[in-house]
Amino acid sequence: GYDISKLLGETGNVTLDAGFTNTASCTSAITYIDGGEGILRYRGYPIEQLAESSNFLETSYLLIYGELPTPAQLTDFEDRVREHTMLHEDLKGFFGGFPRDAHPMPVLSSAVSALSTFYQDSLDPFDQEQVEISTIRLLAKLPTIAAYAYKKSIGQPFLYPDNDHSLVENFLRMTFGVPATEYEIDPEIVKAVELLLILHADHEQNCSTSTVRLVGSSHANLFASVSAGINALFGPLHGGANQAVLEMLERIQNAEYSTDEFMKKVKDKEDGVRLMGFGHRVYKNYDPRAAIIKDTAHTILQKTGGGDELLEIAMRLEEIALADDYFVERKLYPNVDFYTGLIYKSMGFPTRMFTVLFALGRLPGWIAQWREMIADPTTKIGRPRQVYTGEGARDYVALNQR
Numbered sequence: 001g002y003d004i005s006k007l008l009g010e011t012g013n014v015t016l017d018a019g020f021t022n023t024a025s026c027t028s029a030i031t032y033i034d035g036g037e038g039i040l041r042y043r044g045y046p047i048e049q050l051a052e053s054s055n056f057l058e059t060s061y062l063l064i065y066g067e068l069p070t071p072a073q074l075t076d077f078e079d080r081v082r083e084h085t086m087l088h089e090d091l092k093g094f095f096g097g098f099p100r101d102a103h104p105m106p107v108l109s110s111a112v113s114a115l116s117t118f119y120q121d122s123l124d125p126f127d128q129e130q131v132e133i134s135t136i137r138l139l140a141k142l143p144t145i146a147a148y149a150y151k152k153s154i155g156q157p158f159l160y161p162d163n164d165h166s167l168v169e170n171f172l173r174m175t176f177g178v179p180a181t182e183y184e185i186d187p188e189i190v191k192a193v194e195l196l197l198i199l200h201a202d203h204e205q206n207c208s209t210s211t212v213r214l215v216g217s218s219h220a221n222l223f224a225s226v227s228a229g230i231n232a233l234f235g236p237l238h239g240g241a242n243q244a245v246l247e248m249l250e251r252i253q254n255a256e257y258s259t260d261e262f263m264k265k266v267k268d269k270e271d272g273v274r275l276m277g278f279g280h281r282v283y284k285n286y287d288p289r290a291a292i293i294k295d296t297a298h299t300i301l302q303k304t305g306g307g308d309e310l311l312e313i314a315m316r317l318e319e320i321a322l323a324d325d326y327f328v329e330r331k332l333y334p335n336v337d338f339y340t341g342l343i344y345k346s347m348g349f350p351t352r353m354f355t356v357l358f359a360l361g362r363l364p365g366w367i368a369q370w371r372e373m374i375a376d377p378t379t380k381i382g383r384p385r386q387v388y389t390g391e392g393a394r395d396y397v398a399l400n401q402r
């Protein structure tokens with residue numbers, strides 16, 4: 001109901017696109033999504049093939065450098081990452097300063113932000129060497145930071161990385177291992193975590209990635225930009241969704257309400273209740289990542305023997321939704337997070353760590369997108385316009401006359 005021409009004043013032509021549903025903020029050669037067809041490709045490679053055959057570090061290399069590595073390139077990349085998994089002892093000290101019940105996501109973003117203070121050879125985004133070493137440091141250190149955030153929350157001592165292990169093995173060891181006891185690596189669990197990380201590795205201009213690019217467009221360094229991305233991911237409509245899904249399933253399991261009562265609440269939009277893990281801004285068809293992960297959910301839950309009842313509730317919700325006009329008309333299908341929380345829980349991760357695992361997975365995407373943006377000479381500082389809807393000009397009224 002506004003007279004747009006009056007509201008614009010001197011700003012000229014401005015497009016109002018709340019939530020940027022139709023506005024591209026950049027060009028990108030990294031990730032292709034066809035939401036209608038349910039297609040996702042990294043650098044042209046279908047997600048299904050990468051999920052089947054790649055591992056997380058190889059996929060990270062692909063996203064960041066644009067091509068699959070040769071065997072020599074992959075070995076070199078793995079070696080360089082392995083070299084940087086340790087945290088500076090003073091950075092380790094940071095963890096002692098947070099309350100024990102702190103959510104690990106703000107701990108993660110704070111520690112990543114602090115990397116700029118420990119590695120001041122990271123401050124020039126146009127210095128290739130600085131960008132390269134910051135890339136390796138981030139990939140290497142984020143799993144260590146994530147494991148320490150968890151150890152802090154349960155009051156256990158930190159384990160140093162053991163670089164005889166792969167990045168994912170090391171992360172699991174530092175998370176679930178205890179000092180002086182050999183942590184038994186389960187290859188099936190490692191494979192499932194690798195898969196989950198690959199599925200989350202990039203998703204073009206989502207909220208956190210757009211945040212990384214926007215912050216980086218002011219020429220803030222990689223650590224500052226990624227720290228901002230972690231904070232964007234913290235929100236329940238984005239990375240926090242996997243945690244929200246599990247909490248929703250547990251409420252139904254604890255008989256707070258039946259499945260049908262819950263679905264009625266969702267459809268009536270009672271108190272803004274949503275079927276968490278359903279719907280996606282881009283996918284208006286089954287999220288291809290959800291299709292891949294659904295099978296893994298069955299395999300891992302069978303193996304760990306945990307969460308069967310929750311999986312049943314999830315499958316029942318999905319079954320109802322896929323046959324219900326409310327969801328069909330709005331093209332609401334399960335997204336990647338509908339099943340991931342169940343898998344993480346059965347592996348022993350507490351709910352609060354789920355979004356941290358999402359961040360570990362999304363990291364190579366953030367890095368690749370930030371590097372692409374910085375390397376593009378047409379990049380300008382991100383600065384959206386607005387349509388002003390406030391008061392017209394009026395005179396100040398003295399305090400004693402109000």
Ligand code: ACO
Nearest residue numbers: 237238239241266274275276277278279280281330335337
């Ligand atoms: N449950 C019930 N209704 C929903 C849901 C849902 N999960 N998602 C969307 N809708 C409804 C909306 O109420 C709206 O209905 P209306 O047309 O009657 O007003 C319609 O579907 C369109 O929804 P929007 O919110 O406009 O869609 P948008 O693209 O802005 O939102 C989002 C996408 C945020 C993912 C949304 O579907 C949602 O909140 N889902 C639940 C949270 C979630 O799972 N997030 C994870 C996203 S994936 C990721 O980050 C990896």
